[in-house]
Amino acid sequence: xxxxxxxxxxxxxxxxxxxxxxxxxxxxxxxxxxxxxxxxxxxxxxxxxxxxxxxxxxxxxxxxxxxxxxxxxxxxxxxxxxxxxxxxxxxxxxxxxxxxxxxxxxxxxxxxxxxxxxxxxxxxxxxxxxxxxxxxxxxxxxxxxxxxxxxxxxxxxxxxxxxxxxxxxxxxxxxxxxxxxxxxx
Amino acid sequence: xxxxxxxxxxxxxxxxxxxxxxxxxxxxxxxxxxxxxxxxxxxxxxxxxxxxxxxxxxxxxxxxxxxxxxxxxxxxxxxxxxxxxxxxxxxxxxxxxxxxxxxxxxxxxxxxxxxxxxxxxxxxxx
Numbered sequence: 250x251x252x253x254x255x256x257x258x259x260x261x262x263x264x265x266x267x268x269x270x271x272x273x274x275x276x277x278x279x280x281x282x283x284x285x286x287x288x289x290x291x292x293x294x295x296x297x298x299x300x301x302x303x304x305x306x307x308x309x310x311x312x313x314x315x316x317x318x319x320x321x322x323x324x325x326x327x328x329x330x331x332x333x334x335x336x337x338x339x340x341x342x343x344x345x346x347x348x349x350x351x352x353x354x355x356x357x358x359x360x361x362x363x364x365x366x367x368x369x370x371x372x373x374x375x376x377x378x379x380x381x382x383x384x385x386x387x388x389x390x391x392x393x394x395x396x397x398x399x400x401x402x403x404x405x406x407x408x409x410x411x412x413x414x415x416x417x418x419x420x421x422x423x424x425x426x427x428x429x430x431x432x433x434x
Numbered sequence: 435x436x437x438x439x440x441x442x443x444x445x446x447x448x449x450x451x452x453x454x455x456x457x458x459x460x461x462x463x464x465x466x467x468x469x470x471x472x473x474x475x476x477x478x479x480x481x482x483x484x485x486x487x488x489x490x491x492x493x494x495x496x497x498x499x500x501x502x503x504x505x506x507x508x509x510x511x512x513x514x515x516x517x518x519x520x521x522x523x524x525x526x527x528x529x530x531x532x533x534x535x536x537x538x539x540x541x542x543x544x545x546x547x548x549x550x551x552x553x554x555x556x557x558x559x560x
Contacts, residue, residue, distance in 0.1 A: 252539045269469070270469075285517065288508075289513040289517070290507060292505065292508045292509060295509070306502070306505060309505070317557060329458075330458065330462055330468070330484065331468045331469070333458060333459045333462035333463070333467040334462040334465055334466060334467050334469075334471075335462070335468070335469070336541075337459075337532065337536075337538045338455055338456070338459040338527055338528060338532045338536060339528065339532045339533075339538050339540050339544045339548065341552045342455075342525060342528055342548070342551075343525070343544075343547040343550075345550055346525075346551045346554075346555065349518070349521070349554070349555055349558055353558060354453075367557055368557065368558050370554075370557055371553075371554040371555065371556070371557030371558040372554065372558070373554070374551070374553050374554030374557065375550065375551050375554035375555060375558075376554075377549035377550050377554075378546070378547040378548070378549075378550030379547070379551070381543055381546055381547040381550065382544065382547040384541065384543070385541075385543045385544070389537070389539040390536045406543045420492070427532060
C-alpha cells in the first residue's frame with residue numbers, strides 16, 4: 250500500500266497518457282492482431298517448411314497474405330517504437346495485449362468458431378491484466394529524469410550512470426521531503 | 435519429433451523476442467519521446483536518430499531472428515499453440531528482463547498485470 254502511494258506521489262509531472270497516446274496503443278494492438286492473423290493464414294497456404302529447404306521461406310513472402318501481414322506488422326512496429334519512446338516496456342506490453350481478446354472475439358462473432366469456457370476465462374484474465382496496468386503510471390520516473398535531464402543520454406553509457414545516480418538522489422529527496430512542492434520541483 | 439521441433443522454435447522465439455524488446459525499449463528511451471521530437475525537429479530527424487541507434491539495430495536483428503523462428507514454428511505446429519505459448523512466456527521473460535536490464539519499476543501492479551495476461555494468453559490456447 251505504501252509502495253503504491255509512493256508511486257503516485259513521485260509520478261511524472263504529466264502522468265496522463267493523452268488521447269493521442271491511447272490511439273498509438275490502439276494502433277499497436279490492432280496492427281499486431283491483423284498482421285499476425287494474415288501471416289498465419291498465408292503460412293498455412295504455404296505449408297510446412299523443412300529445415301533442409303530454407304529457400305521456400307523466400308517464396309513464402311510472395312504469398313499475398315504473407316505480404317499483407319508483413320506490411321501490417323511494419324505498421325505495428327512503427328507504432329510500437331513510438332509507444333516505447335514514452336512508456337515502459339512493462340506498461341506497453343500488457344496494455345496492448347487486448348489484441349488476443351480481439352482475435353478471440355473475431356473468431357467467435359465473425360468466423361462463428363466455438364469459444365470454450367476456458368478461452369472466455371483467458372479473455373477475462375487478459376482484460377483484468379490490462380485494467381490493472383491502465384490505472385498505473387506509464388513510465389518509471391527514473392526514465393523521465395534520464396530523458397528530461399540528460400537529453401543526449403544516447404551519447405555515452407557513462408552519462409547514463411550519472412543520470413541514474415542523479416535519479417537516486419532525486420528519489421531519496423522525494424522520500425525524505427513529503428511536501429508536494431518538493432516533489433514538483 | 436515435430437513436437438520437439440515446435441517447442442525448440444517456441445523457446446527460440448521467446449529468447450529472441452525478450453532480447454529484442456529490451457534492446458528496442460532501451461533504444462527508444464535514448465531517442466526520446468518521438469512525438470515531441472517530431473514536432474521539434476521533424477520526422478526525418480526522428481527516423482535518422484532511430485535508425486542510427488546501435489541498440490535499435492541490434493534489437494531489430496533479434497526481432498528478425500524471432501520472426502523467422504515464428505515462421506518455422508508456425509509451419510511445424512498449430513498457430514493456436516505456437517502464438518499463445520510464445521507470447522505468454524515472452525510476457526514473463528520481458529517483465530524479468532525489464533526489471534534487470536532496463537531498471538523499470540516493476541511493482542506489484544505490473545507483476546500482477548504481466549501474470550494475468552500471460553495466464554490469459556496461455557488459456558486462449560486451450
